[in-house]
Amino acid sequence: QVQLVESGGGLVQPGGSLRLSCAASGGIFVNYVMSWYRQAPGKEREFVATISKFGKTHYADSVTDRFTIFRDNAVNTISLQMDNLKPDDTAVYYCHALGVGGTEDWGRGTQVTVTS
Secondary structure (H helix, E strand, O other): OOHHHHHHOOOEEOOEEEEEEEEEEOOOOOOOOOEEEOOOOOOOOOOEEEEEOOOEEEEOOOOOOOOOEEEEEOOOOOEEOOOOHHHHOOEEEEEEEOHHHOEEEEEEOOOEOOOO
8 A cells, every 4th residue: 555645736827837746655656557637526537647667658638748747766756747727627636556456546636726
């Protein structure tokens, strides 16, 4: 089991940028596939981006070319650089860890609000 703590959310205007971070502890971080999900009010949680332990990335179509996911195995952290934010990006963003054997852990989330 790994503990995940997100940070970096906030209020931003359309077209602006934010960088989210997720700090992991309690597990062998390098073995986890790490991802970001988000949940907007009244909607189901949806996939945003993922990064493998080798650094291979994959994005939801809605964020491709605007969001970039990073991982730093030396400090057990992933980040999500979000550029050209849109009101539809407003959501609670969650960090997710998929471990060996299919174990899953979630952070508590960080709120991102995009509004003028």
